[in-house]
Every structure is written in C-alpha cells, then in structure tokens.
Amino acid sequence: MASEREHALLKTRLAQGAALAGIAGAGYLAAKVHSVLAGLTEPKDPFDWKPERGATVLLKGAGVLDVKRGQMLKERGVLFRDGQILSVIATRDLGKVDADHVFDCANKFIIPGLINCHVHSMMPGAALIDLPLLLSVKRQTVRNMEECPIHGVTTVRDASGIAGLLNDIAEMIEGLEILGPRVVSCGPSLKPRGGYPEFNRKVPGFVSNKYGDTCLYVDDPESAREAVRCAVGQGARFIKLFFDDRSLFYGHKKLPVIGDEAVSAIIDEAHRLGRRVSVHQSQLEGFRRAVRLGVDDFEHVPVDGVLKASDVKAFMKDEHCLTPTVSVGMALGIAPVGDPARDDPLVAAMQVEREYILHELAPVFAEAAINRANEKMLAMYADGKAGTGRGAKGMFDPGLYVESFASKNPNIHLLHEAGATMCCGNDGGTPMNWPGMLAEEMKLLEWFDLSRMDILRSATMNAAKLLDMESELGSVEAGKLADLVVLSADPTKDIRNVERVEAVFRSGVLLHKAGVFPEESGDLASE
C-alpha cells in the first residue's frame, strides 16, 4: 500500500502531467490549425480579359451548337458586344465581318454557357465535420464558385444557402471581384418546424439580420404568404419547398410536411410575385402531392418505388421542369462490402465512379481537408458501420439510393420518355459533389438513356426555362447574353468533351481560358 507521501507525490505528478498534456494539446491544436490554414489553395484571378465598352468581339470559324434545332452548325462566327450576342454569322459571311477583337476558333466548338440547375454554393461537399473541414469551409465556398467557369458553368441555381451571404457572394462575382458564375438563388427555403431537412434550422434573429435566413417556417396559409414575401425580400428568384415526409437518415423517422392549404397559398403568392415554386421530393408520396397541388418544378426524382403510368400522365398534364440530380444518389448510394447489391452492374459501376471522383476529380474541385472527410465517410459506409454507431440517426442511409440504382431508377427514363423538360443539376455541395462538377452529372444522365443532345439541352435551353431567363440564356442566338463556352472537341460526339474547356465567357467577359486559347490573331495579340 502506498504511503500518504507517495500518494501526494503521485497526485502532484498527475496534475503536472495533465498540465503538460494540456499545453501539448493546445500546441498540437495550434499547429493543426496553422497547417490546415497554410495548406488552403490561393484565390484565383476573378477574370482573364474584359473587352472595352462598345468593342465588338468575334469568335471566328467554330462549330456552334444550335440547341433548338439539335445540331452542331459548322464553321460559324459569334459576334458580341457589351455582353450581348449581336449575331451568329454564316460560313459564307465570315470574311465580310470586321470586329475589334477576333479570336480564331477554327476546329473548336462553341456551346451556350452551362447552367447547373441545382447547387448549394455554401456547402463544402462533405458530410463528416471535423476541425480541418470547418477551417476550410470559407475557402471552399469561394472555390465552389471559382471552379464553375473553369469547367464551363456560367450560371448556377442555388437551392438553399444563407440568403444574405449568398447575395454578397453573387454581387462580388457580378462585380468581377471573385471568379464565379451568375448566381440565381431561392433565398431562404420554406419548411415546417422539424420538417426535412431536419439538419437545417432557422437561425436566431440577430444572426439572420446580419447574414440572412437559411429557412423560414410555415405553419398555415397566412405564414405561408408571409414567408414567400420574406424570401423574395431576401433575394429569392424562385421558391423552394420540401415534401419528403420521411427522414433520409437511418431509421427514416416520420417528418412533418407543410399542409395542402399552406402549399396552395405559397404557390398563389409566389406566382403573384412572378416566382416559380420548386419542390424537393425524393419519395413517391411527395412527387404525387406536388403534381396534385400544382407545384411548378421538381428537384430530384423518387427513389423509393416506380411511378405508375397514371403518375406520369398526371405529371405531363402541366408544364414542369425536372432536375433529377443523379450525382447525389450516386455519391451516397454506397453498398457495404459483402452486400449482394454490389454485384448489380449499375451499383458496381457507381462504386468505380466514386473511386474516380475521390481520387481524380475531388483534388481538382475541393480543399484537402474536404477530400479527407469524404475518404473517411466512404470507408465508414463501406464497412457498414455508419448505421450502427451512436450518431447513426444523423447519418444518411444509403439503402434507398442503392436500391434505386440497382433497379436503374426507371423514373428518370419514364419521365424523359414522356417528354418531361429535363434539367441538369448535380446538387453540388453535397458529399463528393461540387457546383463546377456538372460534366459528371451530364455523363451520368447518359447512363439513364438521355441522348447527348437532350443532355446538352438539359444544361442550357431547358435550364434557362427553369430559371425563367429564356430571353437571356440557354442558346447561342442574337439578343442573348454572351455566355459562351469554347471547347476543343465536339460534345455531340462524346458528352465528356464538355470537359475540354478552352475558354469561357460570361456576359462577354473572358473569365477563364486554358491551353492555347486564343490562337493569337487580331488586336489581342498586341495587347
């Protein structure tokens, strides 16, 4: 038995040890913070070149994608001035047109600026939150924006973030202070207390006064109308609702949804203010409700069963846009090792695709800490531990997505075949998925039997309709904004060619160029 003196000594030593451990811990923490911050990427230039006011710019000799007629026109010219397309010039007239700046685009292909129809600009693209990830979020938000033009995306439709902060970012992009796409956002989303997404909570007044709301609560028709007015006041260009009545987390807890009368009031008030109403629905029940209540646009696609012919017919009776967001299901549809679903060809292909994203694309689009968080998440799901741990109720259950892919989600095909207006959006901001990564969604849509031309339309012409910006965006035509992507290969031959970006203009400003663009000719060579 230890004597009292030994006891006292031990106590002192333990206290000293704890203090030392504390100091070492603080030192370790400081070193960790420092190493994460020092490892963040540098901001990119906000733009490459801006034509002077009144100057004409000619992109000469390229193939030009005519999305309306569904063909790649050969050897044309695109002439623009002050951010607006003046004309698409026929081959025979190319020699007659003079411009202040001429870019030789022979053997290149011009498509309309791509529109990512569903993103969360302010989400990091990972779900497992740790200190390095938190330290990287601010930089990643800006990077989410920067990577868009680099990859041909000139407009994003943001389907919920922190309204005020997002408005500030959008303004900085417009002012060419940071590199990024045009941002069209829903402002704060509308939801019932405790409803989906249950991780998204209304922020206290003193926070929302400064940064804006993430969501607004709706209880009845009166609060519904008030919420629509408030969202529009915070910059909403469309109104976003949620119809999932079950959690997507393990356990699939039942969740409240906004009542029918309140939904009707939302639609009425939104239309009065000239805004379309869009609904998140990933389950049949929500899809059917949205059709019945006359919601305009559909985010995602039901994954818990197959639509009946009567559902498709009812959907097609009105004009709706549908953004299936295949990427998010693909990222989260992880079958654990040993699960027989892994043998399904599409589930297996998705597994290979996830590895490709993690190792090849993620380093291009995201900060290191975010990629590590995704690696950790994938490992957790692969060994089947995600659903059994203490925090399981806060973790996505991949089961529904796995099943939906194993059956090659026929709903996308059914609606597309019926003639639905398909829009391309990847839910960028969700795990392993970033707003600039639209080419991946385009590639995946091909797996669901969309033709290359229909995929190109889904990210241009159809997207412009969804944004209510058909007169400004979505095609290369006189009078529209000069949002143009120059590619080195023809995307109507292989959809992956949308990744071969040579130059990107947004409203006539050259935001980004790669490779040898421009092949110096005209005035730019001497500048």
Ligand SMILES: [Zn+2]
């Ligand atoms: Zn989303």
